[in-house]
Every structure is written in C-alpha cells, then in structure tokens.
Amino acid sequence: MIKAENIIKTYNGGAVEVLKGVSLDIKEGEKIVILGASGSGKSTLLSVLSGLERVDGGKVFYDDKDLSTMTEKELTEFRRNTVGFIFQQYYLLPHLNVENNVKMGADLIGNKDFREIIKAVGLENKLKNKPAELSGGEQQRVCIARALAKNPKILFLDEPTGALDEKTGREVLDYIIKSQGERGFTMVMVTHNLNIAETADTVIKMNSGVITEVYHNASPKTAFEIGW
Amino acid sequence: MIISLKDGLKLFGIIIVAFCAVFVCTFFLNFYMDAVEIKDTVTEAQQPLYDAQLATARFTSAISGGFLGLIAIVMVVFYIKLYVDGHMRQLGILKAMGWSNQKIAFRFWVFGLSIFIGTALGFGAGHIAMPFIYEGLTIDTLDIDIHFHAILLIMLVFVPTIIYSLFACGYAYFALRRPVNDMLKGRVEKKLKRRKEKPAKDSKERSFLVETCFKTLGSKKLLAFFVAFACFCFSAMVQMGASMKQLSTETMGLMILVIGIVLAVTTMFMAVTSLVKNNVKTVSMMKVFGYSMKECALSVFGGYVPFAFLGFVVGTGYQYGLLSLMVNIVYKDVAAVPDYNFNVPVFFITLACFIVLYTAVMAVYAFKLNKVSVKEVMLEN
C-alpha cells in the first residue's frame, strides 16, 4: 500500500540529515509499530509517509502513485481522502466543542453519522464541552473520533498514548486496536514504548534515521495483555 | 530582564497612530495659537473666514486627537494582552519566584516608549509641515507668523507619554492578577464561562468551516474592531482627501489621503498578522486533515469580511457628515467656499480600490498561512 524507497530527509538546507535512506513496505490492513528512541526520526518518517512533507531523496509510493511528483493540490487531496492522523499532544481546536472538533474530520467526506463515532468512544454526554474541560484520555478519544470520522484508509499515530497514564493509555490503545480490527484500515503507530510493539503485526526499529531491524509478531497481543 | 526596552519600542501600530494624531494636532493647534494672537488686527471683511479657520483648527485637532488617542488606548491594551499571553510562562515563573504583581507591572512602563517615539516624531514632522499648512490656511493679507509653543510640546508629547505609561502599568497589573499555577501551565483562557450553548433552533446544522469562522471571530473580537477601523480610515480619509482638493488646497487633500492610507495599512497589517499568529495551530491541523489553502483562509479570515464592509460604510457616512458640517455650518458665512455634495465617482473609485486592496491583502496572508509548516508546530512540544 505504501512503499518507501531509500528516502532521505534533511533540514536546515541539508545540514541536518534526519532520515538517511529508509526503505519499507506497508501492506494494506497491516498494523505497523515504529519503535525508536526520541530524536531517531520517527515523527519525520510519519510526516513524509503521510504526504505532509516532501522527501529530499528517494521515493514514496502510495498504490504505485509517486507522492514526490504530486502537486500541492494532489497532496492535499491525498491527505483528505486517504490519511488520518493522531498526535501525542492532541491538537484539538481549543475554541470548538467536541462535536465540532469531530466535524473537522466528518465534513471532509460528508459524514453525517459522526455522532455515532463520538458515542462509540464514550463521549456522547460531552458533545458540547470544550477540550480544556476534558481529561487527557478524553481528549485523545476525541482525536480518535475526529480521525475515524473521515474514514481514513491509513491511520498514522505519533505516540498516541505518550501523554497518558497507564490505565487511560491502555484504554485508548485498546480502542484504537479494536477499531482497526473492525474497520480494517492500515495503521502506522510510532512509539518509544517497547511493550506497545507487541500489539503490532510488524515492528520496525529505528535508530538515528535508519531502520535497524524489522520483525513480525505471529500473534499480536491486545492492549491489556502487554506490560506498560 | 524579561520586558526589555526593545519590547516597548517595536509597537509600530502605536507609533504610527500616535504620530498621525500629534502630527495633525501640532500644526493645527500651533496655527490656532498664532492666529489668536493677531485677533485685534482682523478686519470686518476677514472676520468670517478668520472665525471659520479657528473653528476648523480646534475641531480637527479635537476630532483627530480624541479619536486617535482612543485608538491608541485600545492598541496598548491589545499589545499588552498579546505580550502577557505570549509570555505567560515567564511571567508565571517571576511570580513563583516571589515577584509581586506591582513589581512586574511596573516594568510595563516601557510600552509608553512607543507613544513617546510616535508623538515626538509627529511633533517634529508637524513643525516641518507647518509652513505649507499656514500657506493653505492663510487669510488674504493677514500675516500669521510661526512661533514655537513649548506648552504644545509638553501637552502633545510628554503628557501622553506619561499617561500611557501609567495606563500600561495599570492594565498590566490587572492582566497579571491570575493564579500562578495557571500561568505556569500556560493556561491562557479566561475562566470558562459555564454558559450552555444555545440549542440550535434551526434544524440546519453549521458546517465545520462556518463554525470555525464564527469561533475565530468570537475569540478575537478586538481584531474585528481593528479590521473595521482600518477600513473606516481608508474609506473616510481617501474620500475626504479626494473631495478636499476642491474644497481646500491640494496639499491638504494629499495629506489626509496619505494619513488615511498609512493608518489603514498599519492597523490592517497588525490585525491580520496577529490573526495568522493566533491560528497557526488550527491551520496546520486543517492542513494535516487535507483542507485546502482556500478553506483554511476562509475559516480564519471569513468572519471578518462583514466588519471590513461595515467599516467602509461607516467611513463613507462619516466623511460625508463631517464635510457637510464644515461647509454648511463652519464655513457658511465664507463666500469663497464651494458647495459640497456627495462625491459619487470618488465613492465608486474608493470602493473599487478597497475591494482590490482587501482581496490582495487576504491573498498575501492566505499564502503566508499556506507556508505554515506542520512539522514546526509538532516540534514545539
């Protein structure tokens, strides 16, 4: 589904090389976890795989379409129709309530059933609350609803449980994995928590901008079976 | 020290508004004071024009001084709010270290420096422009010589500087009165009003874009005021300047025109820049989700369009009212002044320029918004 060939990403006019030739192949419906220490280039990898940023070398393919030759408009179109994103810091819009935050995703595809999704994440009685009135776990659940409301084919998650305590972290992770099972989208999750890697089909280990190891889990665990 | 002199010096909005206000007031008040001194030599034939000129000087000074002075106060509030919100954490640390509110607030006097620079430059420029103005206001054979009045220097430069510095300290003291803990955590929002949102009566639901339009507007009401003011200045002063060519001298008209454009551009620039700054996160999230540049720009700027046009309309009415008042009341006994009617061609030309300029400014800033890098926002934390 997504294929990266020897991608290179630099910043500050080439002075800092963050991705130093990364190649990977992500299959449809797969659960991928990218594991690596802070600063190893995980977030950068997500941003080039999702079409947020362009690579400086190498190629990224989505179903045989080359992202690096797409125009800005085509990239926007690609993100709109294909990609969903969940971040560690939530990035909800502070002046909009839960319902309207989720609408941000839903409106893109004319989804009128987004309240069902809010209900599914257990926030049906917080529809009118602002993000600042919610706990961290609740905010992250709004983010999940917001991302799922646009029905993405690939969901990118950048340390989705990084700011949560163990209990809420497990709940959120469980909900993410369950939705993936039900909807069958492809999932690429970044984390530095080794335990979380056990929930993945495929684990990609990164260090200093290169992939050091790739392995598969024969039987991925659930969010409540792993350590934390 | 966290509030440096530099912070107080770079408030261009305030500098320019103060400059314009004092520039206009300087030569009109100077003219007034010089003209009053020769009142015994005025002949009966010269009396109506003499009275009218004095009234104009007083009137124009009062209007531009009062009005722009008020705008300057709003701007000081705006800048301090921006500064306090932007430095919430640092200010919180100072408070946590045991600085009192008074001690921190006192440092905000530097915000009065911009007023000093603006008024001092305005005073100087006013004196440079004075010979031309006196020429324009001349009354037949009456010779009015230019004298320097120290009292004007004090009243137009030093007194405003002191008043605005005190005001800045006072307002900062008020703005700093919130719990240290909230400040350290960077919680900028005011106490969330637990007001229930009105249940939408109409079954038609607002889309996300319309909702963000409204909420952006609602969260920055002061900016709507500045947008309206910028458009008001443009509309009123460009039209007035154009009509002035027939009513008074070309220099006078040109001066009003230039002041209007400068005020409008500065205020607009200030408003839109801070609007963009405030919405960087919203826009980058919208981009992540696949909203286009047009949709992002609409959600940020869309809500302000009605205020822009409101400002334009009010400005048009204002200049018409003001010129009618001058011609029909102040100068009614003066034979040489032509009739004044609403200038329709000028109105349409100004409107066309306004629409073109407004669209251009929005396009430039939409482009700027588009340059927002999502990665930079992600790196922030």
Ligand SMILES: Nc1ncnc2c1ncn2[C@@H]1O[C@H](COP(=O)(O)OP(=O)(O)O)[C@@H](O)[C@H]1O
């Ligand atoms: N936009 C950028 N400009 C400059 N340097 C960057 C930028 N983005 C990332 N970096 C640098 O690249 C390295 C990897 O960053 P990142 O991908 O965020 O790592 P991770 O997510 O694994 O912690 C870091 O050293 C970071 O400072």
Ligand SMILES: [Mg+2]
């Ligand atoms: Mg990261």
